[in-house]
Amino acid sequence: MSSLFSAYSLRELEFRNRVFVSPMCQYSSRDGLPNDWHMVHLGSRAVGGAGLVCVEATGVSPEGRISPGDTGLWSEEHTQAFKPLASFIKSQGARAAIQLAHAGRKASTDVPWRGGKPLSEEQGGWQTLAPSAVPFGDWPAPREMTRDDIEAVTQQFADAARRALDAGFEVVELHMAHGYLLHEFLSPLSNRREDEFGGSLENRARFPLQVAGAVRAAWPEGLPLFARISATDWVEGGWDVEQSVQFSRWLKERGVDLIDCSTGGLVPGARIPVAPNYQVPFAKRIRREAFVATGAVGLINEPEQAEEIIASGRADVVFLARAELRDPYWPLHAAKRLGAEAPWPVQYGRAAG
Numbered sequence: 001m002s003s004l005f006s007a008y009s010l011r012e013l014e015f016r017n018r019v020f021v022s023p024m025c026q027y028s029s030r031d032g033l034p035n036d037w038h039m040v041h042l043g044s045r046a047v048g049g050a051g052l053v054c055v056e057a058t059g060v061s062p063e064g065r066i067s068p069g070d071t072g073l074w075s076e077e078h079t080q081a082f083k084p085l086a087s088f089i090k091s092q093g094a095r096a097a098i099q100l101a102h103a104g105r106k107a108s109t110d111v112p113w114r115g116g117k118p119l120s121e122e123q124g125g126w127q128t129l130a131p132s133a134v135p136f137g138d139w140p141a142p143r144e145m146t147r148d149d150i151e152a153v154t155q156q157f158a159d160a161a162r163r164a165l166d167a168g169f170e171v172v173e174l175h176m177a178h179g180y181l182l183h184e185f186l187s188p189l190s191n192r193r194e195d196e197f198g199g200s201l202e203n204r205a206r207f208p209l210q211v212a213g214a215v216r217a218a219w220p221e222g223l224p225l226f227a228r229i230s231a232t233d234w235v236e237g238g239w240d241v242e243q244s245v246q247f248s249r250w251l252k253e254r255g256v257d258l259i260d261c262s263t264g265g266l267v268p269g270a271r272i273p274v275a276p277n278y279q280v281p282f283a284k285r286i287r288r289e290a291f292v293a294t295g296a297v298g299l300i301n302e303p304e305q306a307e308e309i310i311a312s313g314r315a316d317v318v319f320l321a322r323a324e325l326r327d328p329y330w331p332l333h334a335a336k337r338l339g340a341e342a343p344w345p346v347q348y349g350r351a352a353g
């Protein structure tokens with residue numbers, strides 16, 4: 001019996017297995033709208049047998065996008081454009097998820113294959129927002145958010161969650177990782193505020209928790225809500241695993257069902273000990289100490305490796321990113337290697353074996 005290919009439930013939603021396709025920016029939208037690329041890219045991964053397919057970091061507002069090529073969900077037009085995508089993912093037996101994001105001080109950049117550097121206004125860039133006017137490395141300084149900004153962005157997340165539901169998504173993941181806006185509030189390295197949104201851990205967590213609460217209120221009781229966090233900044237004096245454990249407990253109290261445990265991204269130049277499973281200990285610790293379901297992510301490439309993470313109880317699910325880019329049928333191939341039944345689409349039955 002494979003643990004990786006055992007079904008899993010959160011709230012009223014059952015996943016056919018525990019291989020989840022990690023959100024991956026494609027930088028291929030115009031005006032935030034998903035298009036044929038997203039359908040083929042995400043659709044192939046649903047055909048490939050994953051338990052869940054998550055749409056990339058999707059801006060809750062135009063200025064919340066990392067680049068002008070990001071997907072967004074700030075209008076009814078976006079809702080309509082996402083409908084066929086969510087519908088196709090579900091038609092293949094995968095669960096349809098979307099990651100909602102605001103890029104904060106790391107917004108307004110060019111797409112990676114053109115260098116990924118900040119865009120000037122003439123190049124189509126915009127003023128970025130952050131908890132404090134502290135730039136990311138030598139990038140342009142963001143504008144410190146006012147209380148009105150904080151309320152407005154909270155509302156944008158809740159509105160985007162409502163649109164995600166209308167579009168047919170079954171899981172929302174809040175992007176609180178990788179140095180984007182919500183992570184910037186958490187980390188003392190980027191949050192220098194002196195009001196109730198800065199200083200103590202409680203204060204730094206206030207805005208991200210407010211967003212989680214507002215999204216939970218807008219999202220049906222029966223459907224799961226995930227949060228991706230960076231469990232550590234990998235920098236002395238920054239955000240760390242102890243704070244992540246406490247924050248995860250608070251997220252759970254706000255109705256977050258699974259913590260997707262990534263790391264890093266807040267400051268340039270952090271020394272990260274990248275190796276297979278390097279982020280798994282964070283998923284394990286948060287699962288054990290915050291009593292919440294976790295997802296492990298990062299250099300999980302081999303079926304036996306993924307199986308062992310689940311079987312040993314270090315995480316409830318695994319998120320795969322680059323392995324899924326290399327092979328959209330990773331779950332079908334992994335099931336075979338692990339002796340589990342592979343969810344081949346009927347159309348491909350003659351190739352299954």
Ligand SMILES: Cc1cc2nc3c(=O)[nH]c(=O)nc-3n(C[C@H](O)[C@H](O)[C@H](O)COP(=O)(O)O)c2cc1C
Binds near residue numbers: 025099175298
């Ligand atoms: C092309 C690409 C785009 C990514 N975009 C996102 C994203 O939109 N949101 C996110 O949380 N992580 C994003 N990531 C990070 C992945 O989800 C994942 O956490 C990371 O790649 C480590 O997993 P891996 O070793 O399986 O690739 C991206 C990674 C890649 C390779």
